Amino acid sequence: MxxxxxxxxxxxxxxxxxxxxxxxxxxxxxxxxxxxxxxxxxxxxxxxxxxxxxxxxxxxxxxxxxxxxxxxxxxxxxxxxxxxxxxxxxxxxxxxxxxxxxxxxxxxxxxxxxxxxxxxxxxxxxxxxxxxxxxxxxxxxxxxxxxxxxxxxxxxxxxxxxxxxxxxxxxxxxxxxxxxxxxxxxxxxxxxxxxxxxxxxxxxxxxxxxxxxxxxxxxxxxQAGPDMAGARGLRILAHYDIVGASAIKPTLPLDVIRHHDPVAEQLIRHRGSALYTPVRMDYLGQDNELGLALWALPNEVVFAQWSAILTQHPDAYLKHRWDVFRWVFATPKIDSCLPVYVGVAGPExxxxxxxxxxxxxxxxxxxxxxxxxxxxxxxxxxxxxxxxxxxxxxxxxxxxxxxxxxxxxxxxxxxxxxxxxxxxxxxxxxxxxxxxxxxxxxxxxxxxxxxxxxxxxxxxxxxxxxxxx
Incomplete structure (x- = not known):
């Protein structure tokens, strides 16, 4: 003992x-x-x-x-x-x-x-x-x-x-x-x-x-005022889900956005879908016109369209979400998912x-x-x-x-x-x-x-x- x-x-x-x-x-x-x-x-x-x-x-x-x-x-x-x-x-x-x-x-x-x-x-x-x-x-x-x-x-x-x-x-x-x-x-x-x-x-x-x-x-x-980071983050997520669901299902109606801004609806449907990937949202930022159109939409329009997709077209939403989750959880191509970071890098x-x-x-x-x-x-x-x-x-x-x-x-x-x-x-x-x-x-x-x-x-x-x- x-x-x-x-x-x-x-x-x-x-x-x-x-x-x-x-x-x-x-x-x-x-x-x-x-x-x-x-x-x-x-x-x-x-x-x-x-x-x-x-x-x-x-x-x-x-x-x-x-x-x-x-x-x-x-x-x-x-x-x-x-x-x-x-x-x-x-x-x-x-x-x-x-x-x-x-x-x-x-x-x-x-x-x-x-x-x-x-x-x-x-x-x-x-x-x-x-x-x-x-x-x-x-x-x-x-x-x-x-x-x-x-x-x-x-x-x-x-x-x-x-x-x-x-x-x-x-x-x-x-x-x-x-x-x-x-x-x-x-x-x-x-x-x-x-x-x-x-x-x-x-x-x-x-x-x-x-x-x-x-x-x-x-x-x-x-001096910064109320913290709006959460609201902005939710808006970014809504953008990604709308573009992603539209890319997954090309026939997906975007009626809420179309009634407010038909040009934005066409940008999302065509240029957004072409840039979409479940790997990351950042690629959507390559099109400045698309980005400006998305952020020009009022909050109520974006969130109403997001809600309509979730409730009326869950198949497109779930398919998009599954693909995104598969990438973050299973990382099929680890090199695409920034597996490690060393050094110091940023804007000058x-x-x-x-x-x-x-x-x-x-x-x-x-x-x-x-x-x-x-x-x-x-x-x-x-x-x-x-x-x-x-x-x-x-x-x-x-x-x-x-x-x-x-x-x-x-x-x-x-x-x-x-x-x-x-x-x-x-x-x-x-x-x-x-x-x-x-x-x-x-x-x-x-x-x-x-x-x-x-x-x-x-x-x-x-x-x-x-x-x-």
Whole structure:
């Protein structure tokens, strides 16, 4: 028994060393971070406290806050990356022992592009995934101490803060705290009555929504006025769906638009359909006349036409949506879906204003070359990670300890998050479903800490005894 205890303790320490070493390697390889146009414009907004894009105001505020402490994105990168490392480290305290298999798995994980490179990219998608993981890690700590002498308020507060921020960073980020609230309600129900379950679940969700809304208000620059990013994003989605459905079904009537502007209707039907692809919406921007015609239409006309397609011609809408989702989820041609990004690139006016030089250093090129080794492997397959998440969630719900329920909720939230892109996706960029990959890796590591082999064998033996004549 003493030998097992020493081995378990040694494995726990080894796991900590592996994860912290991976964190340091990630920073050394990527700092101060890789920045695309999206990264640069949000850093610009945060530094100058303006709103010029439809990116989340809170993410720009976070970048600006770290930038004011140390100019650039290096400090932000250290914080964002440690959300993942700290969350994975905290999983050790949720299990009675740590297996050496978990140490080996962690060593492989920190060397994958998913952690080594993606954590170095300054993207809201990565930050959302990190926040969601941190929220579930804090919630797992809370429920593991639920029956203790004191209520684990510090862990609940951490979960509340992380979930509230996550809901602001992604338009569909509310899915994560929703599943967190369901997990909290489940655990509370097991410790009391349904009223307690309702209070903790509904109360936790309402508190998260309230704090998230407050964050959104405080992050909005005062001189920017009301935040219209959500409305503009919805309008862009409507444009894509109208053009896409028309391309899928050439006979699709566009009566609402035709009655208001026959020229716009013809542009959509002919030029829009010629440029349409389920890979991404950006190709529609190649036709300036089409773009001007679409944005010249009043909101009520666009949304009325969109609604008419959804209700009267669901076949065209669903076919278009299925094709778009197939590309973002299955990524049939991974090279078309921006699987990895390194370096700094953006408009000269933007980079000059930020004092950041566009560049691709030899180390960046080496990281890109390294990532290409994995492009055609399961490590760049959302389908693979979805299967891992589904199986892991099933095993955890079968074992059904308190922390298991929370980690299973995280995995299910990642699957639901991915599924939501069937409705909102406008491009197949691999980063959009990064949360699914990260959650699946974290859930698998949690399972590897203390594999349920023994319990499975005991249950099988008990089942055989019960069925024996």
């Amino acid at each position: 003493k030998i097992d205890l020493r081995l378990g303790l040694s494995a726990s320490k080894a796991l900590g060393v592996v994860l912290l070493t991976g964190y340091v390697i990630m920073l050394a390889a990527n700092a101060p971070g890789h920045l695309s146009y999206d990264s640069l414009i949000q850093l610009h907004e945060g530094r100058n406290q303006v709103r010029e894009s439809i990116g989340p105001a809170l993410y720009a505020w976070v970048l600006g806050a770290f930038d004011r402490l140390i100019p650039g994105t290096g400090l932000y990168l250290a914080f964002s990356g440690f959300l993942v490392t700290g969350s994975l480290l905290s999983l050790r305290s949720l299990r009675r022992q740590v297996s050496w298999g978990a140490v080996i798995l962690a060593a492989m994980m920190v060397l994958t592009p998913n952690l080594l490179i993606y954590q170095g990219v300054v993207w809201k998608d990565v930050f959302f995934a990190n926040l969601a993981l941190a929220g579930f890690a804090c919630l797992a700590q809370a429920v593991s101490a639920w029956d203790g002498p004191r209520r684990p308020w510090w862990a609940l507060a951490g979960a509340l803060l992380a979930f509230a921020a996550a809901a602001q960073v992604r338009q569909n980020g509310l899915i994560a705290p929703l599943f967190g609230a369901l997990a909290l309600a489940w655990v509370a129900y097991g410790r009391g009555r349904w009223r307690s379950s309702f209070v903790w679940g509904a109360g936790g969700l309402m508190a998260t929504l309230a704090l998230s809304a407050l964050m959104g208000v405080l992050a909005q620059p005062p 006016t933007l980079t000059t204003g930020l004092g950041i030089a566009p560049l691709m250093e030899p180390s960046d090129q080496a990281l890109f070359n390294y990532s290409t080794w994995f492009l055609d492997t399961p490590l760049f397959s959302h389908v693979f990670f979805a299967l891992v998440a589904l199986v892991s969630a099933g095993v955890l719900l079968w074992r059904r300890e308190s922390a298991d329920v929370v980690i299973a909720a995280m995995l299910l939230s990642a699957l639901a998050f991915a599924a939501s892109f069937a409705v909102i996706s406008i491009a197949c960029d691999y980063r959009y479903l990064y949360y699914l990959d990260l959650a699946a890796m974290a859930g698998l590591l949690y399972l590897a800490l203390d594999p349920p082999y023994g319990r499975l064998r005991r249950r099988l033996r008990w089942s055989r005894r019960e069925t024996a004549p």
